[in-house]
Amino acid sequence: MPDSFLKVLVCFYILILPGVSSGQSADTAQILFSGNHQSIFQIRVMDNAANNKASTGTGFILSRDTAVQVTDADVEMSDTVFKVGKDLIATNYHVIASAIDAPENYRVEVLLDNEMPTQAKIVNVDIVNDLALLQIEKTGRKGLPIANISPKKGDTVYSIGFPFDLGITVISGTYNGLAPHSVNKRVHFSGSLNPGMSGGPAFNAKGEIIGVNVSTAGNQLSFLVPADSLSELVKSPPLDSIDELSDRLAEQLHGNGSRLLNQLMDGDWSTIPLGDAHALGEVTEFLRCWGNSKNTDDETDKQPYFATRTCQTDHNIFINNQLTTGKIELQFYWLEAEALNSPRFYSHYQRVFRGYRPANDGTEKDLASWVCEQDFVQLSNANEGLTKSVFCVRGYRKFTGLYDVFFLQGSVDRNHAAYMTHFTMAGVPMDEILAFTGKFMGSALW
Amino acid sequence: MVVLEIFGGGKHPKFERIPDLPISIGRALDNDLIIDDPYVDPHHLRLELNSDHSGWIVSDLSSTNHTVKNRQNIEITDVKSGDELLLGKTRIRVYSENHAVAPTLSLRDLEHWLLGFDAIRWVVLLMTALAGTVCLQMYLESTEDAIKPDVYATTVITILASVILVGGIWALISRIMKGEPRFTPLLNLTLVQSMVVLLLTLLLNVIFFNIPGTPGREILENIISLVLFVVYVYLGMVLTTRLGILPRILFCGVILFGTLGFMAIAKYSKEDRFVRFPNYDAALYSPHFLVRSGASEEEFRSRLPALFERASKVVNVDK
Numbered sequence: 001m002p003d004s005f006l007k008v009l010v011c012f013y014i015l016i017l018p019g020v021s022s023g024q025s026a027d028t029a030q031i032l033f034s035g036n037h038q039s040i041f042q043i044r045v046m047d048n049a050a051n052n053k054a055s056t057g058t059g060f061i062l063s064r065d066t067a068v069q070v071t072d073a074d075v076e077m078s079d080t081v082f083k084v085g086k087d088l089i090a091t092n093y094h095v096i097a098s099a100i101d102a103p104e105n106y107r108v109e110v111l112l113d114n115e116m117p118t119q120a121k122i123v124n125v126d127i128v129n130d131l132a133l134l135q136i137e138k139t140g141r142k143g144l145p146i147a148n149i150s151p152k153k154g155d156t157v158y159s160i161g162f163p164f165d166l167g168i169t170v171i172s173g174t175y176n177g178l179a180p181h182s183v184n185k186r187v188h189f190s191g192s193l194n195p196g197m198s199g200g201p202a203f204n205a206k207g208e209i210i211g212v213n214v215s216t217a218g219n220q221l222s223f224l225v226p227a228d229s230l231s232e233l234v235k236s237p238p239l240d241s242i243d244e245l246s247d248r249l250a251e252q253l254h255g256n257g258s259r260l261l262n263q264l265m266d267g268d269w270s271t272i273p274l275g276d277a278h279a280l281g282e283v284t285e286f287l288r289c290w291g292n293s294k295n296t297d298d299e300t301d302k303q304p305y306f307a308t309r310t311c312q313t314d315h316n317i318f319i320n321n322q323l324t325t326g327k328i329e330l331q332f333y334w335l336e337a338e339a340l341n342s343p344r345f346y347s348h349y350q351r352v353f354r355g356y357r358p359a360n361d362g363t364e365k366d367l368a369s370w371v372c373e374q375d376f377v378q379l380s381n382a383n384e385g386l387t388k389s390v391f392c393v394r395g396y397r398k399f400t401g402l403y404d405v406f407f408l409q410g411s412v413d414r415n416h417a418a419y420m421t422h423f424t425m426a427g428v429p430m431d432e433i434l435a436f437t438g439k440f441m442g443s444a445l446w
Numbered sequence: 447m448v449v450l451e452i453f454g455g456g457k458h459p460k461f462e463r464i465p466d467l468p469i470s471i472g473r474a475l476d477n478d479l480i481i482d483d484p485y486v487d488p489h490h491l492r493l494e495l496n497s498d499h500s501g502w503i504v505s506d507l508s509s510t511n512h513t514v515k516n517r518q519n520i521e522i523t524d525v526k527s528g529d530e531l532l533l534g535k536t537r538i539r540v541y542s543e544n545h546a547v548a549p550t551l552s553l554r555d556l557e558h559w560l561l562g563f564d565a566i567r568w569v570v571l572l573m574t575a576l577a578g579t580v581c582l583q584m585y586l587e588s589t590e591d592a593i594k595p596d597v598y599a600t601t602v603i604t605i606l607a608s609v610i611l612v613g614g615i616w617a618l619i620s621r622i623m624k625g626e627p628r629f630t631p632l633l634n635l636t637l638v639q640s641m642v643v644l645l646l647t648l649l650l651n652v653i654f655f656n657i658p659g660t661p662g663r664e665i666l667e668n669i670i671s672l673v674l675f676v677v678y679v680y681l682g683m684v685l686t687t688r689l690g691i692l693p694r695i696l697f698c699g700v701i702l703f704g705t706l707g708f709m710a711i712a713k714y715s716k717e718d719r720f721v722r723f724p725n726y727d728a729a730l731y732s733p734h735f736l737v738r739s740g741a742s743e744e745e746f747r748s749r750l751p752a753l754f755e756r757a758s759k760v761v762n763v764d765k
Contacts, residue, residue, distance in 0.1 A: 303589060342732035343586040354728030361722070368761040369721035373753045374659040376740035386740050388658060392724035393753055395761035403757060406724045413733055430754045437750070441743050 026172075032158050032203050033170045036060075039141045042111040042162040043091050043120070043134070043199060045098050054106055057095030058161035058200030058213065059134060062088045062234060063143030081123055081133055081238040087141070089120065089134040090230060091199030092214055093127050094318040096134070100125070100245060101320040110136050124238045127249050128256045128317055128326070129184055129229040130214050132199075133238070144201055146227045147208035151175040157189065157204055159213055159224075161197025169197070175210070179223065183260065183286040183313040183326065186223045187211045193222035215315075250399035256317070256326060257402065257428035260286070261436050264328075269443055272309075275334025277419040278445050279309040287311040287328070304337035304348055316360070317427065323362035325396075325404075325427035331356075332445070336417035349410070349418045358392075358406045360426040367404070368395045376412070381446050386413040391437070396427075405433050409441070421445055448493065448502060449543050454483055454536030454626065459558065463543070467502070468494030471533070485511050485534025493525075493540075501526040502540060509533070535625050560685050564630040572637035576609070577602045579644055605640075612636050620686035628685055635685070639678045646670065652735045658727045668709060676702045 039061040045054045064082050082088055089110060099106040100122065109117035120134040151157055155175045163169055173191020189202065193216040202211040202224050211224030239245055263284045271278035274291075282289050293307035309332045317326035335352065337345050358370075372392040379385045392406040405428060410420040423440060425433065448467060453459040462479060469478035474488035481490070487509040496503050505522045506512060512519035514532040525531070527542040581598050613633035621627045650670070654663050680698045683689060689697070 337589075340589060342734060344589055346730050346732045347587045348589040350728060350730040353730055358724060364720035364722075368757065369719075370724040371753060371756045371760060372659065372724055372726050373746075373749050374726055375746055376658065376736075376738065377746045378740040378742055380743050386736070388730065389746060390724070390726040391746075391750060391753065392726060393757040395757045397761055400758070400761075403754065408726070410730070412730065412736060415733060430751070434747070434750055438747055441747070 028205050029158050029170045029172050032207055033160065035207055036144060037168055039144050040160050040168065040200060043095055044109050044111065045096055045106050046109055048105055048107060054098050055095060056165060056196050057091055057198045059089040059091035059110060060201045061141055061143045062090050063145045065145055081234055083135065085138050086135045087138050089136060090212060091132050091134065093125055093130045093132045095199045096132055097318060097320050103242065108134060112139065122242065124233060125248065126233045127252050129225050130318065131212065131225060131230060131233050133233060145208050146231055147204055147210050151204050151210055153177045155204065157202050157210055159191055159193060159197065159200060159202045161200030161213055163194035163196040165196060181285055181288045181314055183315065185226050185229060187226050189222045189224050190220050191222055192220050246398055250402060253325065253399055253402050253427050254429050258432050260328060261428060261432035264436060265439060271444060274309055274332050275307050275336065275419065277334055279332035280330065282311065286313055288314060304335050304345065307334045308332065323366045324360055327359040328425045329359050329423065331422045333420040338416050342415040345416055353410050353420065356408055356422055358404055359424040360404060366397055368397060370394045379446055380442065385411055385446055388412050401429055402427055403430060407437060419446065447543055449541040451539040452536060468492060481533060481536050483534045483536045486536060490533050496524065504531065557684050560681060561631050563634050568634045569630065572634060572641065573606055576637060576641055580605055609636050609640055616682050616686055623687045632685060635681055643674060652731060655729050655731045655735060656738050672702065672705055
């Protein structure tokens with residue numbers, strides 16, 4: 001009797017479920033929250049000297065099933081990030097960046113019930129995808145599982161976190177797939193994430209993790225790091241000691257720069273016309289391009305005619321509060337003015353030429369000074385045009401082999417017209433960027 | 447026989463050969479030597495040979511402003527070749543006709559030469575040239591339809607007014623130290639200096655455009671400007687002060703080496719300064735001013751690995 005009664009109840013329940021209504025969604029949200037909130041914590045970085053919060057975010061316990069199936073006996077011996085007697089917490093890199101940047105000044109704490117802090121140890125990071133793994137003493141709470149299948153576009157997903165120190169919050173939104181033209185995989189989530197929720201879990205309706213909260217662009221436009229990036233991190237070898245961290249970060253940044261440059265080199269280098277010269281199209285899918293030009297119908301001034309095309313990556317890699325890296329930017333600029341005599345045209349041209357800035361900015365704590373090589377360069381194309389060329393580099397203090405570069409080349413042989421080609425990149429390795437420079441200079445842009 | 451050199455009233459200094467002595471000197475027209483200076487008495491001074499014809503004796507004729515020799519009012523005193531007397535605002539130097547050409551004489555030539563530079567036509571010419579150059583430079587740096595006339599006018603007036611002001615300051619010094627303002631030659635000197643600085647800056651810009659990224663370019667420009675400035679100060683001192691060669695050279699030397707020392711210290715202390723933006727030479731001028739060809743693309747790219755090495759060294763410098 002109880003069996004059939006239960007079956008009826010289940011059928012009844014299943015009949016009701018497909019009706020997607022906000023009431024339904026609220027129910028799911030409630031269920032997810034009540035089932036999982038015990039495993040989601042506020043994370044804070046404390047300033048040791050002042051004993052104040054430097055930053056806050058969210059983190060959650062990961063289920064051991066995320067990695068290859070391990071038993072308690074295995075974890076001691078195998079090189080996995082799960083350890084006996086410890087819980088593994090996932091969060092964003094940027095949430096704990098201060099503690100990584102200056103470990104002697106900051107400590108990472110996970111807040112358990114009644115805001116009881118427990119010290120956390122950093123066991124692995126993925127700076128490129130903005131993820132980090134922490135280890136705390138076993139809490140006895142359950143680990144949250146990662147979903148095997150991605151949601152479908154339009155599915156409702158639920159994000160949990162601690163916005164603005166306001167206590168734990170559930171937000172529901174729509175899964176909109178991977179954001180196109182993104183330099184790292186990011187899920188586009190139509191919900192209102194708020195600062196403080198970074199590092200928190202995003203669930204599908206079954207309570208499986210499909211992403212980690214990472215950023216918002218306001219107006220119900222937010223982003224998640226996809227769950228498979230998190231799985232990758234969990235499966236990769238943890239840090240043996242905190243001293244290894246800097247090298248691990250350098251390796252990841254180096255790898256990222258390498259990957260992006262190789263993609264660029266293998267991309268579509270066909271050109272499109274710009275003024276009397278040529279510009280590159282959207283070489284790879286992670287570059288977004290747009291153009292600008294002077295409205296020629298509006299001939300109210302004798303300012304030179306210009307047409308530009310700019311292509312750049314969509315988001316940067318956060319290193320610390322003063323420094324981001326990973327950005328790639330290309331620009332092509334055509335300038336002409338029949339109405340101005342040559343010296344006056346070049347006065348204007350000079351103002352544009354001197355106004356270029358590098359892809360990122362930072363302080364001398366993290367970056368070295370720029371050094372430049374400049375000269376007049378004869379192009380190898382049919383016209384053998386003469387250009388003024390500039391190439392500048394600077395190194396990172398904490399990451400050997402990683403550089404920021406700045407390249408600018410402008411024509412100097414025409415009396416009433418000029419063309420500038422430019423690229424600037426942050427966080428790239430030398431060999432690949434030199435190869436790219438060669439290809440860029442040699443491409444039929446002039 | 448005596449030769450008198452007369453300075454005064456902003457007029458060209460002139461020599462007078464006086465064959466017969468004694469003579470009377472004063473403003474009245476019945477003097478042997480007439481001095482047209484309102485501060486000189488009608489009958490001011492008497493000059494006569496001394497007993498052994500080795501020099502002269504001068505007697506002040508109870509003049510209002512006295513006769514001054516070596517900053518002292520004299521009534522009757524001996525004068526030898528080379529001595530200087532001050533009557534009112536007029537200076538008179540007394541020479542025998544075989545006065546040897548001493549080293550100081552060459553500087554007097556410099557002073558004379560500078561004083562000779564006092565024609566009004568020079569003032570007009572130089573001011574026009576300066577105004578013209580400034581306007582041309584403004585025009586070539588503009589891109590809007592036309593710079594309004596009032597902007598040109600304001601700039602030109604400001605610059606000319608500054609030059610006149612500087613000339614005026616020198617004239618004040620001259621008035622205090624030499625008794626006469628000498629404004630015109632000082633103004634001309636300042637105008638010439640301004641033109642030279644302006645034209646030299648333009649020339650250097652074009653030269654350095656052709657050799658971009660030259661290290662030490664700024665230092666060279668600063669040194670050239672400094673040397674020009676010190677020469678200008680020296681010439682100004684020749685015209686306006688009574689200092690001899692040695693004090694003048696000493697003073698200018700102090701300015702020169704003092705500033706060079708200061709520049710060296712400033713450069714040295716800026717050496718490790720953090721360069722936040724790429725400090726590239728962005729100067730661009732019309733192709734008419736470009737007189738060279740370029741390196742090949744391969745050659746330029748071949749220099750880049752060394753640049754990365756330099757960048758790495760800069761990183762390690764502070765470690």
